[in-house]
Amino acid sequence: MSLEFSDKTKKTIDKIIARYPQKEAALLPVLHVIQKEFGQISEEEEILAASLLGISQVKVREVVSFYTMFNRKAVGKYHIQVCSNLTCTLMGAANILNFIEEKLGIKPGETTSDKRFTLSTVECLGACEQAPSMMVNFDYHGHLDKEKINEILDNLE
Amino acid sequence: MKEKVLSEHFSIDNFFKLDVYLKHNGYQAVKKALTELNPEKILKEAKAANLRGRGGAGFPAGVKWGFVPQNGDKPKYMCVNADEGEPGTIKDRYIMTHNPHLLLEGIIISSYCVGINTAYIYIRGEYENIALRLETAIDEAFQKGFLGKDILGSGFDLDITIHRGAGAYICGEETALLESLEGKRGNPRLKPPFPASIGLFQCPTVINNVETLANIPSIILKGAEWFCALGLPNDGGTRIFGVSGMVKNPGIYELPVGTNLKDLIFKYAGGMKEGKKLKAVIPGGMSSPILKADEIDITMDSDTLMKADSMIGSGAVIVLDEDTSILDVLTIITKFYSHESCGQCTPCRIGNSWIKKIVTRISRGEGKDGDIDNIARLASNMVGKTLCPLGDAAAMPILSIVKKFRDELETSIK
Numbered sequence: 001m002s003l004e005f006s007d008k009t010k011k012t013i014d015k016i017i018a019r020y021p022q023k024e025a026a027l028l029p030v031l032h033v034i035q036k037e038f039g040q041i042s043e044e045e046e047i048l049a050a051s052l053l054g055i056s057q058v059k060v061r062e063v064v065s066f067y068t069m070f071n072r073k074a075v076g077k078y079h080i081q082v083c084s085n086l087t088c089t090l091m092g093a094a095n096i097l098n099f100i101e102e103k104l105g106i107k108p109g110e111t112t113s114d115k116r117f118t119l120s121t122v123e124c125l126g127a128c129e130q131a132p133s134m135m136v137n138f139d140y141h142g143h144l145d146k147e148k149i150n151e152i153l154d155n156l157e
Numbered sequence: 158m159k160e161k162v163l164s165e166h167f168s169i170d171n172f173f174k175l176d177v178y179l180k181h182n183g184y185q186a187v188k189k190a191l192t193e194l195n196p197e198k199i200l201k202e203a204k205a206a207n208l209r210g211r212g213g214a215g216f217p218a219g220v221k222w223g224f225v226p227q228n229g230d231k232p233k234y235m236c237v238n239a240d241e242g243e244p245g246t247i248k249d250r251y252i253m254t255h256n257p258h259l260l261l262e263g264i265i266i267s268s269y270c271v272g273i274n275t276a277y278i279y280i281r282g283e284y285e286n287i288a289l290r291l292e293t294a295i296d297e298a299f300q301k302g303f304l305g306k307d308i309l310g311s312g313f314d315l316d317i318t319i320h321r322g323a324g325a326y327i328c329g330e331e332t333a334l335l336e337s338l339e340g341k342r343g344n345p346r347l348k349p350p351f352p353a354s355i356g357l358f359q360c361p362t363v364i365n366n367v368e369t370l371a372n373i374p375s376i377i378l379k380g381a382e383w384f385c386a387l388g389l390p391n392d393g394g395t396r397i398f399g400v401s402g403m404v405k406n407p408g409i410y411e412l413p414v415g416t417n418l419k420d421l422i423f424k425y426a427g428g429m430k431e432g433k434k435l436k437a438v439i440p441g442g443m444s445s446p447i448l449k450a451d452e453i454d455i456t457m458d459s460d461t462l463m464k465a466d467s468m469i470g471s472g473a474v475i476v477l478d479e480d481t482s483i484l485d486v487l488t489i490i491t492k493f494y495s496h497e498s499c500g501q502c503t504p505c506r507i508g509n510s511w512i513k514k515i516v517t518r519i520s521r522g523e524g525k526d527g528d529i530d531n532i533a534r535l536a537s538n539m540v541g542k543t544l545c546p547l548g549d550a551a552a553m554p555i556l557s558i559v560k561k562f563r564d565e566l567e568t569s570i571k
Binding site: 024055063 | 232241242243244245246247249250281282283284285286318320321322323324325326337338339340341342343358399400401402403407408409439443473475477481485486489490493496497499
């Protein structure tokens with residue numbers, strides 16, 4: 001069975017493609033939309049992107065495998081990305097990561113069995129003045145300590 | 158109070174909205190540029206302002222625009238570098254969050270100057286919420302006739318598209334950014350040809366950093382002379398320095414180019430946290446060579462830092478205190494560059510990965526005699542031997558750490 005978009009998403013994708021003089025240039029934004037809709041970019045989504053833009057699947061794979069934000073496997077409802085770069089590490093990122101690991105019972109790269117949380121470490125998020133920092137999906141959180149992490153994670157829907 | 162060009166209005170509520178922006182002289186620079194000035198005059202002013210690129214390389218923006226051939230029949234493009242990935246760098250996030258219309262004004266004026274009708278803002282993928290804010294700002298500007306066809310009756314057309322990256326540091330390098338914008342892996346191109354002649358979609362292209370472009374409106378309104386007087390004669394204006402690490406008040410500080418680094422840390426950022434002693438400073442993002450505590454009485458401008466064998470880069474200052482282990486710093490730096498190397502050039506791909514292996518082994522307590530020399534040798538072999546500056550960007554901080562903190566590193570081995 002092939003993947004189907006909602007009509008709204010189809011319109012969004014048409015609009016995106018129209019922004020570029022070459023269809024292929026829309027690949028990154030189109031992949032973002034596909035990932036938002038289906039939660040991942042696995043083989044099926046690659047085929048979909050390829051057919052939308054008139055390029056081969058291997059071209060899509062080349063791109064998906066290059067960029068860290070494209071998830072080839074689905075992540076949990078909340079993707080927690082803890083910065084492990086220099087300033088955050090100076091300010092205690094390792095302790096923050098340990099605490100989240102213990103709280104959720106998963107290591108970086110893993111997803112909780114209820115598919116609620118995925119934990120990752122990432123390079124600099126561009127929020128060094130609020131180190132240590134992390135993202136939960138696309139929301140930034142800084143000045144982290146144990147209390148704040150409890151507050152953030154326990155108050156998610 | 159020092160004069161502020163970019164951050165003066167950051168604290169005003171809803172300044173990101175067009176109606177609020179218009180109440181504070183918003184779009185006056187676009188009006189002046191498009192209705193009173195011609196492209197030649199704007200280029201002359203931009204050159205005279207000595208506005209050096211704020212992304213890292215410090216190349217004068219006006220000179221860059223001047224490289225674009227004016228007589229071809231191909232379309233020309235503007236690419237705004239909003240990829241902000243250099244560790245320590247936070248400034249463009251502030252500009253785009255609090256002052257998106259200032260950036261749009263800068264894009265409109267510079268596009269008008271170079272004769273460009275299509276601009277792309279390449280923004281790092283993680284900044285999704287900021288990308289949405291920029292899209293709203295673009296929609297508002299369209300509605301008021303500051304973007305689109307025949308802007309303010311000038312006959313000039315401009316369209317701006319937001320293009321989100323997807324988590325690759327290398328795409329901040331200008332030719333990797335172009336590849337990424339064309340829907341490909343972010344593998345940098347061989348230069349020359351430079352983007353000014355063959356860039357996006359094989360067409361002439363200008364690539365400028367967010368902060369660079371955000372300075373343009375004030376230069377148009379107040380003039381190049383004012384801008385130079387604000388900073389240094391050959392390096393004009395202010396910079397938004399991002400200070401992070403072991404200081405009392407980490408954050409952004411917009412100060413004149415040429416501000417003393419010691420003042421930035423001790424006067425503006427409140428000095429060291431918990432009364433600790435300063436150990437070292439990374440003055441311009443992680444790629445810039447490290448300065449020891451006794452080397453920070455220095456002015457923050459492109460030329461001075463270059464003379465001190467470092468660089469101002471993106472103006473991101475990372476402060477290390479006496480408790481910081483230099484081996485930990487080296488471990489993080491090597492992990493980062495080996496992860497972010499695109500893999501295209503052998504010296505960078507293999508060099509960074511070997512340096513990481515050696516440094517990781519040392520941090521496990523299994524260092525061997527000769528390790529430090531090997532790290533230096535591998536790093537030296539990357540310098541100048543890669544298509545893009547990532548090889549140098551990795552080698553420079555590593556070599557400076559080996560040179561300045563060799564004794565401390567050696568004690569980790571013995």
